[in-house]
Amino acid sequence: MQRRWNGWGDPSVEMEIPEQGAAYLKEVLGEGRSQVDYPRWEFLKRIPKSRLPEHPLITTDPETRLSHSHGQSLPDWIGLRAGMLYRFPDGVAFPSSAEEVQSLLDFAEKQKIILIPYGGGTSVLGHLTVPEDRRPVLTVSLKRLNRMINLDERSLLATFEAGIIGPDLEAHLQSHGFTLGHYPQSFEYSSLGGWIATRSSGQYSTLYGRIDEQFQGGTVVAPGGKLVIPPFPASAAGPDLRHLILGSEGRLGFITEATMKIQPLARGEEEAVFGLFFPSWERGVEGLRKLFARRIPLLMARLSSARETSINLDFSGHERTVAFLRRYLPLRGVPNEEGCMCLLGFRGTDRLMKTLRKEVGTVLKEEKAVPLGKAMGESWKKYRFLMPYLRNTLWSMGYAVETVETAVIWSRVTETVEAMERAMANSLASFGEPVLTFSHLSSPYPTGSNIYTTALFKIASDGEETLERWRHLKKAVSEAIVASGGTISHQHGVGLDHKPWIEAEKGEKGTNIMAAACSVLDPDGRMNPGKLL
Numbered sequence: 001m002q003r004r005w006n007g008w009g010d011p012s013v014e015m016e017i018p019e020q021g022a023a024y025l026k027e028v029l030g031e032g033r034s035q036v037d038y039p040r041w042e043f044l045k046r047i048p049k050s051r052l053p054e055h056p057l058i059t060t061d062p063e064t065r066l067s068h069s070h071g072q073s074l075p076d077w078i079g080l081r082a083g084m085l086y087r088f089p090d091g092v093a094f095p096s097s098a099e100e101v102q103s104l105l106d107f108a109e110k111q112k113i114i115l116i117p118y119g120g121g122t123s124v125l126g127h128l129t130v131p132e133d134r135r136p137v138l139t140v141s142l143k144r145l146n147r148m149i150n151l152d153e154r155s156l157l158a159t160f161e162a163g164i165i166g167p168d169l170e171a172h173l174q175s176h177g178f179t180l181g182h183y184p185q186s187f188e189y190s191s192l193g194g195w196i197a198t199r200s201s202g203q204y205s206t207l208y209g210r211i212d213e214q215f216q217g218g219t220v221v222a223p224g225g226k227l228v229i230p231p232f233p234a235s236a237a238g239p240d241l242r243h244l245i246l247g248s249e250g251r252l253g254f255i256t257e258a259t260m261k262i263q264p265l266a267r268g269e270e271e272a273v274f275g276l277f278f279p280s281w282e283r284g285v286e287g288l289r290k291l292f293a294r295r296i297p298l299l300m301a302r303l304s305s306a307r308e309t310s311i312n313l314d315f316s317g318h319e320r321t322v323a324f325l326r327r328y329l330p331l332r333g334v335p336n337e338e339g340c341m342c343l344l345g346f347r348g349t350d351r352l353m354k355t356l357r358k359e360v361g362t363v364l365k366e367e368k369a370v371p372l373g374k375a376m377g378e379s380w381k382k383y384r385f386l387m388p389y390l391r392n393t394l395w396s397m398g399y400a401v402e403t404v405e406t407a408v409i410w411s412r413v414t415e416t417v418e419a420m421e422r423a424m425a426n427s428l429a430s431f432g433e434p435v436l437t438f439s440h441l442s443s444p445y446p447t448g449s450n451i452y453t454t455a456l457f458k459i460a461s462d463g464e465e466t467l468e469r470w471r472h473l474k475k476a477v478s479e480a481i482v483a484s485g486g487t488i489s490h491q492h493g494v495g496l497d498h499k500p501w502i503e504a505e506k507g508e509k510g511t512n513i514m515a516a517a518c519s520v521l522d523p524d525g526r527m528n529p530g531k532l533l
């Protein structure tokens, strides 16, 4: 599949910003100035000679090395757009089997080479950054490990090679009447191995479970040997080794195979997403808390803050519908400045959906929710994988977008949202720049929820300054998250960008345990050094 070399996604897909949205950004952030992108040919000229000896599985051409030198984090974007990407892998390998991965490990040991596993390249935290090291760096793309190895319909388990990307995995399963139901917003490009290595969470994880619940076992091929974890339905035999692999971020070895828990797609079942409005954020949070305390099996739930709601409406491009909503909702007790949009998804037969919706309706009535039918949900479904394309458009208008996420217990959700938004809003004061922030909850649990906050700020004419603005923003919000008792990541992982805060979360002993595990499977520190720990 074609991909933009210095932005997100398929080059033929463009997302426009409606006039009203552009005017809002100008009012809040000031006029953005588009910058001239650093040309691709300049990068290609700059890529140094490879330090790797020849190998039949390795490509050393500059194009391939450039396209595998980064992920999709904001520093990666700044690096690409402003010509500030300075390190490139010495080569990229494309093995087609676990045996070929093993042969690359043998080669790397003999030649003292660093290895970076590469899935779909959609990391947003610097997981794929090439370290500065005396040793040559080989990035290993797993994209040719893309087969379904086994489907055990009776046990509801499917085993895949780990380089398979979302659409191919779902196509295999759905052709047999099953689904994994794992839909991160990067679904088009991200891989099963990447999901496991970063502990990913998808848009429908509320029903199907996060990747950590779906991953039942697998194989890791590592410098220190092979680790095979069988798919027991449950086990009391000591600590669960699956949790070593989950979130290992390429530090332990290559996940070559994974056995996943799948769901049958029963006949007559449908998916539907309904929209509703709460009169305030507090009411919305309380509504979701109650629904999840009762463990009502929803497909998805998403509650936008009042600001995110208003931005969603301004950016929707449906001016007449929005004007109607802004007249109608206050009549139903939802003030325009405070109303919070919520989407709730259901999956099941018509009968089950009716029962679930009735139960949800009873709970949410207590919080004065106003139901609005399916139109907003249908629109969300249509655009859910297209929204990231807005990053391309916004960048060309002179605005950078960063997203941050955490999870906290219910009693701290609101104060954490406020602390995160405040920290980001003030983070660029020394540059005299405002920051626009807005948040939503999209993975509620019985004990708490994730928080997903978006920040927009102006790109500077100098790439170094844009990067410095990002550093200020990232530091401020990460400190606010830690101080509020949130995890440094609910779904994106650690990589390079969250590393300064990992010890605050795991403690010294905890990080030592993780480092010890790395040294068993990777005694020479060859696997993706510098990430996670």
Ligand SMILES: Cc1cc2nc3c(=O)[nH]c(=O)nc-3n(C[C@H](O)[C@H](O)[C@H](O)COP(=O)(O)OP(=O)(O)OC[C@H]3O[C@@H](n4cnc5c(N)ncnc54)[C@H](O)[C@@H]3O)c2cc1C
Pocket: 008, 071, 072, 116, 117, 118, 119, 120, 121, 122, 123, 124, 127, 128, 142, 162, 163, 183, 184, 185, 186, 189, 190, 191, 192, 193, 194, 195, 196, 197, 198, 199, 200, 201, 202, 203, 248, 249, 250, 251, 253, 254, 255, 256, 388, 491, 492, 493, 528, 531
């Ligand atoms: C637009 C956009 C939307 C996103 N939305 C979501 C979302 O909704 N939910 C979410 O959880 N994340 C999301 N992400 C983040 C990202 O997609 C996830 O972290 C994803 O799991 C990364 O998968 P990947 O295959 O692209 O891995 P890569 O980016 O290639 O690698 C990520 C890390 O995993 C390691 N790795 C990859 N494959 C293997 C393997 N086989 N064995 C060992 N290590 C491996 C790499 O070494 C690296 O450390 C989004 C990113 C973008 C750009």
